[in-house]
Amino acid sequence: MAFDYDLFVIGGGSGGVRAGRVAAETGAKVGLAEEFRMGGTCVIRGCVPKKLMVFASGYGPAAAEARAYGWDYDGGTFNWDRFKPMLDAELERLEGIYRKNLGGAGADIFDARAVVKDPHTIELSTGESFTAKHILVATGGRPFVPDTTPGAAELGITSNEVFNLETFPERILIVGGGYIACEFACIFNGLGADVAQWYRGAQILRGFDDEVRGFLAEHIAERGVDLHVGLEVERMEKRDENGRDRIWVKGTDGREEVFDQVLFATGRTANTDGLGLEDAGVTLGRWGEVVVDEYSQTSVPSVYAVGDVTNRINLTPVAIREGAAFVDTVFKGIPTKPDHENVASAVFTQPEYGTVGMSEEEARAKEPVDVYCAAFRPMQKSFIGVNERVLFKLIVSQATQKVLGCHIVADGAGEMIQLAAVAVKMGATKEDFDRTVAVHPTMSEEIVLMKTPTRTG
Numbered sequence: 001m002a003f004d005y006d007l008f009v010i011g012g013g014s015g016g017v018r019a020g021r022v023a024a025e026t027g028a029k030v031g032l033a034e035e036f037r038m039g040g041t042c043v044i045r046g047c048v049p050k051k052l053m054v055f056a057s058g059y060g061p062a063a064a065e066a067r068a069y070g071w072d073y074d075g076g077t078f079n080w081d082r083f084k085p086m087l088d089a090e091l092e093r094l095e096g097i098y099r100k101n102l103g104g105a106g107a108d109i110f111d112a113r114a115v116v117k118d119p120h121t122i123e124l125s126t127g128e129s130f131t132a133k134h135i136l137v138a139t140g141g142r143p144f145v146p147d148t149t150p151g152a153a154e155l156g157i158t159s160n161e162v163f164n165l166e167t168f169p170e171r172i173l174i175v176g177g178g179y180i181a182c183e184f185a186c187i188f189n190g191l192g193a194d195v196a197q198w199y200r201g202a203q204i205l206r207g208f209d210d211e212v213r214g215f216l217a218e219h220i221a222e223r224g225v226d227l228h229v230g231l232e233v234e235r236m237e238k239r240d241e242n243g244r245d246r247i248w249v250k251g252t253d254g255r256e257e258v259f260d261q262v263l264f265a266t267g268r269t270a271n272t273d274g275l276g277l278e279d280a281g282v283t284l285g286r287w288g289e290v291v292v293d294e295y296s297q298t299s300v301p302s303v304y305a306v307g308d309v310t311n312r313i314n315l316t317p318v319a320i321r322e323g324a325a326f327v328d329t330v331f332k333g334i335p336t337k338p339d340h341e342n343v344a345s346a347v348f349t350q351p352e353y354g355t356v357g358m359s360e361e362e363a364r365a366k367e368p369v370d371v372y373c374a375a376f377r378p379m380q381k382s383f384i385g386v387n388e389r390v391l392f393k394l395i396v397s398q399a400t401q402k403v404l405g406c407h408i409v410a411d412g413a414g415e416m417i418q419l420a421a422v423a424v425k426m427g428a429t430k431e432d433f434d435r436t437v438a439v440h441p442t443m444s445e446e447i448v449l450m451k452t453p454t455r456t457g
């Protein structure tokens with residue numbers, strides 16, 4: 001049977017665009033539908049605008065440190081009205097590049113919502129309908145807001161709206177303790193807002209290394225975020241304060257506070273609603289995610305899925321690798337499983353947290369380990385009396401001496417962990433680290449200078 005397309009991709013984010021482009025480059029006829037903006041969460045309302053705001057938020061504290069270093073410099077305030085159009089223009093530029101690269105590879109782009117009608121048919125919101133030999137679902141995820149909290153859905157914002165605020169909030173409450181919550185708490189704090197962060201659990205960043213979680217929480221609070229654990233929003237209401245709309249929030253401990261914005265960073269959910277997947281026979285998981293095998297194939301052989309919609313490791317570079325592996329498998333005849341082992345990531349808090357491999361708790365549950373840990377005041381901060389420490393931590397297998405996990409909390413840790421990740425991925429041992437001569441004077445030289453384990457067993 002002749003199909004209209006060899007591949008039809010639903011979703012123009014990181015995974016979908018990569019798969020569509022490389023499939024088209026093999027000579028396959030590719031169509032891609034995107035209902036919002038090309039680039040997806042990462043480019044339009046995730047990693048990219050977030051990182052630009054991280055950069056912006058670093059200059060205020062850096063200026064304060066510059067004064068301490070002897071610069072005659074009168075501080076200033078962050079001007080959202082000046083930054084916002086620059087951010088918008090940059091995202092538009094990047095969106096254009098995504099569109100151009102995909103179109104340039106020969107794919108057809110449809111600015112429309114697509115639904116799966118059957119294992120080989122796609123129907124678009126424009127009314128068009130196409131057949132495809134393979135369908136790739138790459139629809140990503142969307143923020144989840146707890147519907148049990150009165151007022152949250154109407155008055156709260158999510159990471160989808162945060163980049164489009166009309167005015168910069170003087171006071172903002174961030175709800176949650178994951179990546180997004182911690183990053184935005186630090187961003188708004190650095191930009192000069194008065195920030196509170198409420199997290200329901202006992203410690204932020206559940207799932208990460210326990211020692212790092214405590215260390216980071218302490219530093220986030222020291223940098224000025226009013227961080228509370230074991231605290232949730234009980235209810236919230238709109239209040240008028242001298243003609244200004246504000247949000248009154250009652251906490252589960254009885255506290256009452258008033259904010260300009262309340263950002264819910266309470267997790268994300270897979271974008272599978274109304275896609276027609278279940279009717280087409282595609283199995284969805286408990287959270288609505290598309291269930292796939294190691295080759296990203298769903299329960300329907302012609303339908304594959306990559307990226308956040310599969311809820312494996314929800315990171316852009318992983319989605320890209322999954323998209324490329326799908327093309328290798330299906331269009332290049334090289335069966336390829338995306339590699340989900342030792343994926344490094346960074347939480348762009350202030351200070352940053354870079355991590356690769358296992359946490360101490362994960363590693364200990366598997367085998368006896370030696371833990372090397374150094375926490376110290378780096379030269380740049382101690383010179384001006386800033387009482388902030390950095391943390392370098394290695395978790396080493398006692399049996400093989402391989403480094404099982406590396407954790408860094410420091411300004412620039414996101415950059416450092418990328419390089420440490422190469423060594424960990426290669427299976428470097430503690431001795432390999434020790435044999436490496438330090439780069440002096442740097443903070444990160446500590447990673448090759450830790451001689452005695454802090455804990456063993």
Ligand code: NDP
Nearest residue numbers: 146176177178179180181201206265266267268314346347
């Ligand atoms: P996370 O899963 O990291 O965190 C969700 C947070 O919301 C947790 O603290 C969770 O608490 C809390 N939560 C969940 N449900 C509720 C509820 N009903 N009421 C109150 N709190 C709740 O999700 P994020 O949205 O922060 O990020 C999504 C994913 O996106 C990340 O896992 C990551 O993969 C990716 N990401 C990566 C970034 C990076 O690489 N720098 C940056 C941003 C996102 P609890 O722990 O108790 O469950």
